Amino acid sequence: MEYQIRQYGLQQGALEIEYIEEYFGEFPRKKTATEVMRRLDERDHQILMAEAPLPDDPSTVVPVAYKVSHELRMRETEPKLADLVERLRASVEFDDRKVLYSWIGGTRRDWRGRGFFRALTEEQEAWAHDNGFSEIVVKTKNGFYDMRSTLDQLEFNVVKFEPDAEDNRESKVYLSKQIGLEVLDRHRSRRQVVRSA
Numbered sequence: 435m436e437y438q439i440r441q442y443g444l445q446q447g448a449l450e451i452e453y454i455e456e457y458f459g460e461f462p463r464k465k466t467a468t469e470v471m472r473r474l475d476e477r478d479h480q481i482l483m484a485e486a487p488l489p490d491d492p493s494t495v496v497p498v499a500y501k502v503s504h505e506l507r508m509r510e511t512e513p514k515l516a517d518l519v520e521r522l523r524a525s526v527e528f529d530d531r532k533v534l535y536s537w538i539g540g541t542r543r544d545w546r547g548r549g550f551f552r553a554l555t556e557e558q559e560a561w562a563h564d565n566g567f568s569e570i571v572v573k574t575k576n577g578f579y580d581m582r583s584t585l586d587q588l589e590f591n592v593v594k595f596e597p598d599a600e601d602n603r604e605s606k607v608y609l610s611k612q613i614g615l616e617v618l619d620r621h622r623s624r625r626q627v628v629r630s631a
């Protein structure tokens with residue numbers, strides 16, 4: 435199978451994210467287009483969506499999985515990002531290298547387990563390498579078992595664990611992957627990437 439991937443520019447991409455997040459029951463607070471634009475504007479970023487035909491109407495192609503990442507710098511001024519860097523400082527090297535933060539993403543329930551997220555991740559890694567990033571960092575929760583299993587399969591390493599005293603499923607898990615040519619050599623998905631405005 436060849437995965438069809440669309441890489442969006444900021445404005446259209448932000449609207450597409452707002453739209454696809456409506457399909458994710460597990461996200462309590464969905465991102466708005468405004469929030470996405472504010473976060474990604476003026477920093478290196480990538481908005482990817484995988485598209486697939488609807489099973490009962492194959493002539494209609496819809497977004498089924500997405501992945502959004504952005505540069506994370508050693509000196510961030512936005513409070514959420516400054517806090518994230520502070521938490522990661524002892525585990526991730528920011529000095530003189532580019533770090534990509536894998537911010538949000540997922541696959542719509544009916545399309546899970548068919549390699550869409552792997553294809554997006556491999557495309558993200560290829561882009562990261564081409565754009566001079568040395569490492570991809572991602573944060574998840576202990577209790578997001580599907581995501582943890584997936585990141586395990588995609589060879590992300592745990593770099594930090596932040597326990598939640600009340601509910602261990604709420605504990606934060608930080609993972610990372612160093613990006614080198616050997617990582618790209620292990621890619622398996624066949625992908626066709628289209629760039630949209």
Ligand SMILES: CC(C)(COP(=O)(O)OP(=O)(O)OC[C@H]1O[C@@H](n2cnc3c(N)ncnc32)[C@H](O)[C@@H]1OP(=O)(O)O)[C@@H](O)C(=O)NCCC(=O)NCCS
Binds near residue numbers: 499
């Ligand atoms: C996690 C998620 C993105 C996986 O998407 P997907 O498109 O089904 O993933 P893929 O089919 O590309 O699978 C990628 C790899 O992970 C493995 N994997 C995926 N889901 C898995 C699961 N539930 N259990 C075990 N392994 C799993 C696959 O076997 C595959 O490994 P392989 O390529 O070596 O065979 C999807 O389940 C999802 O959107 N979950 C909800 C989102 C979420 O929990 N977000 C938390 C915020 S951090």
